[in-house]
Amino acid sequence: MATRRAVRAAVSTSRAVRGRSRAVRRASASSASSALSVVSWNVNGLRALLKKAPDALDALARKTQADVLVLQETKLGANGEADVAEVEFLRDYGARAYATSAARKGYSGVAVFVRDALKSDMRDVTQTTLDAGEFDVEGRTLTCELDSCYVVNAYAPNSGDGLKRLEPRIDIWERAIKAHIKRLEATGKPVLYCGDMNVAHEEIDLWGNHAQNAKSAGYTPRERAAMSELLRDCDLVDTFRAFKGPNAREFSYWSYRGGARAAGKGWRLDYILAPAKLSPNIVDAYILPNVMGSDHAPVGVKLHL
Numbered sequence: 001m002a003t004r005r006a007v008r009a010a011v012s013t014s015r016a017v018r019g020r021s022r023a024v025r026r027a028s029a030s031s032a033s034s035a036l037s038v039v040s041w042n043v044n045g046l047r048a049l050l051k052k053a054p055d056a057l058d059a060l061a062r063k064t065q066a067d068v069l070v071l072q073e074t075k076l077g078a079n080g081e082a083d084v085a086e087v088e089f090l091r092d093y094g095a096r097a098y099a100t101s102a103a104r105k106g107y108s109g110v111a112v113f114v115r116d117a118l119k120s121d122m123r124d125v126t127q128t129t130l131d132a133g134e135f136d137v138e139g140r141t142l143t144c145e146l147d148s149c150y151v152v153n154a155y156a157p158n159s160g161d162g163l164k165r166l167e168p169r170i171d172i173w174e175r176a177i178k179a180h181i182k183r184l185e186a187t188g189k190p191v192l193y194c195g196d197m198n199v200a201h202e203e204i205d206l207w208g209n210h211a212q213n214a215k216s217a218g219y220t221p222r223e224r225a226a227m228s229e230l231l232r233d234c235d236l237v238d239t240f241r242a243f244k245g246p247n248a249r250e251f252s253y254w255s256y257r258g259g260a261r262a263a264g265k266g267w268r269l270d271y272i273l274a275p276a277k278l279s280p281n282i283v284d285a286y287i288l289p290n291v292m293g294s295d296h297a298p299v300g301v302k303l304h305l
Contacts, residue, residue, distance in 0.1 A: 061093070096113045236276060
């Protein structure tokens with residue numbers, strides 16, 4: 001059984017909140033409530049991003065009207081928020097939490113930011129101990145509970161050079177994150193699972209060299225099968241694939257080597273998964289490849305709960 005440790009979530013009460021724009025369902029439903037907007041981005045170092053582009057996160061929030069913004073690979077130290085206190089950013093997201101690695105300084109790490117408009121709907125943000133061995137001390141998971149749903153933000157372990165972490169990733173991490181999602185689902189609330197999952201699930205999610213890359217982290221048969229099992233066993237859908245269709249070919253990660261981004265040699269490693277029963281409620285699902293500042297692109301979804 002996993003245990004959860006409360007994470008400090010500082011909530012700002014001094015700012016006026018703009019009403020969120022109304023969204024219209026793709027289906028014929030007549031709900032007047034706004035769609036929830038969730039955006040996920042592996043920033044490959046939060047301090048580095050804010051140093052070179054101080055407005056990057058605010059610009060992303062304005063562009064997407066994100067209600068919940070989740071980040072991975074923040075690479076902050078044990079002090080978390082204190083490491084970026086000198087930069088003012090995301091002022092309309094006073095509810096925020098960080099999970100950092102206790103195993104290695106400047107490694108891994110995730111963060112969650114909740115728009116002030118949802119402040120009254122937010123119940124808690126917790127760092128989740130998954131009973132996942134070595135991964136539990138690497139700051140890989142935060143769970144945000146809203147009145148309407150759970151948002152799980154995770155930075156899945158990379159299987160590494162020579163696939164040296166493939167076994168624990170499959171046998172420990174995948175088992176533990178699936179068990180956590182199923183426990184949340186048992187409460188009756190929808191679960192949105194998002195983040196850098198470090199796997200190109202389908203052939204179309206990888207630019208090429210499939211036979212060679214099948215021996216590399218992120219495209220091994222075991223990693224891809226684990227993703228399929230997660231979707232099946234937790235009754236989830238890949239919101240991008242569900243909304244865009246089976247032939248949509250877009251990527252969310254490009255190596256810094258060899259001009260991969262300009263050459264279109266990418267991988268789709270970043271996902272937002274949602275309950276399959278909510279597929280008809282997806283208003284939009286997207287990747288933003290033109291948002292710079294990281295080797296990953298932000299991904300997002302808007303859907304009615």
